[in-house]
Amino acid sequence: MESNILLESGTNELEVLEFMVGSQSFGINIAKVNEIMNYQPMIPVPDSPPEFEGVFTPRDTVISVIDLHKVLNKESPDPDHDLLIICHFNQMDVGFHVSSVKGIQRISWEDIEKPPRISGDGSHNIATGIAKLSDRIILILDFEKIVSDINRSAVIDPSGIMENGADKSDKHIVIAEDSPFLNTLIQNTLADAGYKNVVSFDNGKDAWDYISGHKQLGGNIRDQISCLISDIEMPKMDGHHLTKLIKDDDVLKAIPVFLFSSLINEQMRIKGESVGADAQFSKPQIGNLINYINEHI
Numbered sequence: 001m002e003s004n005i006l007l008e009s010g011t012n013e014l015e016v017l018e019f020m021v022g023s024q025s026f027g028i029n030i031a032k033v034n035e036i037m038n039y040q041p042m043i044p045v046p047d048s049p050p051e052f053e054g055v056f057t058p059r060d061t062v063i064s065v066i067d068l069h070k071v072l073n074k075e076s077p078d079p080d081h082d083l084l085i086i087c088h089f090n091q092m093d094v095g096f097h098v099s100s101v102k103g104i105q106r107i108s109w110e111d112i113e114k115p116p117r118i119s120g121d122g123s124h125n126i127a128t129g130i131a132k133l134s135d136r137i138i139l140i141l142d143f144e145k146i147v148s149d150i151n152r153s154a155v156i157d158p159s160g161i162m163e164n165g166a167d168k169s170d171k172h173i174v175i176a177e178d179s180p181f182l183n184t185l186i187q188n189t190l191a192d193a194g195y196k197n198v199v200s201f202d203n204g205k206d207a208w209d210y211i212s213g214h215k216q217l218g219g220n221i222r223d224q225i226s227c228l229i230s231d232i233e234m235p236k237m238d239g240h241h242l243t244k245l246i247k248d249d250d251v252l253k254a255i256p257v258f259l260f261s262s263l264i265n266e267q268m269r270i271k272g273e274s275v276g277a278d279a280q281f282s283k284p285q286i287g288n289l290i291n292y293i294n295e296h297i
Contacts, residue, residue, distance in 0.1 A: 013106060016028065016104065018103055019100065021069055021074050022075055026140075027138040032263065034093075039082040040084070064095070066147070069098075083100060088265075091285075109234065111131060127139045167196075171197060174228045175190075176206075177200065187200055202235075205237040208237060208245055227255065230257060232263050232268070243257045244276065256278040257277050258279050259280040262282070264282035
């Protein structure tokens, strides 16, 4: 779907497509959405989990469909008028079966709060943010987590990482990733590649406070922070705004910033370049990211 905000750089805002599953409001970043379609029957796939309805092929494109009613344990009030939100992210096409669509809301990331954790590390959370409007709350779902519960390799694919068992603890890497599930996977993959001196944050604001605080230590900033790996979608401050703040700073701009996101497409790549990102990688290909880090930090 076309959206003017996709071409704006470092605004720290997003446009959310608000939709209903049952009687509750949920949201998805409009940058993930290709189109909205009327619900139609699927071709079932044998031995698939109940949340996975099957596939269909509009315009010769195979689209996998996930029923959010089953994921969220909710009933559709009017199944004959259900809709499909067709998305493209993580280099795959997927449809989400919902009850209805309400419209598009433009929201500042500063107004999106992290949801309370329902487990010790938050890895089972199915939401990444809570957007508070004047008369209601929109829950921003963790669509990567939803997809990963059905197909783990669709979210993080470690294949292609070049073998290098050397200890790289002298390299200090900062991660900004709001999904607890993906944050842990990225840290574990980095550790397997020898990078154990890693600190992570679940939003861009906390990452910025940490990085900017290192200016007071003096010396070469690259000796203190080797690089930043940042998602784009995050509460409080998104990855584009975080990148712009770093690259606009005379000291911090020396820190390489690598965007690692499910949203990397031609438009978003242009936006990332405009705020100064040193490199951009599309999930799930974390192998490309790790190999690039091995060569450039």
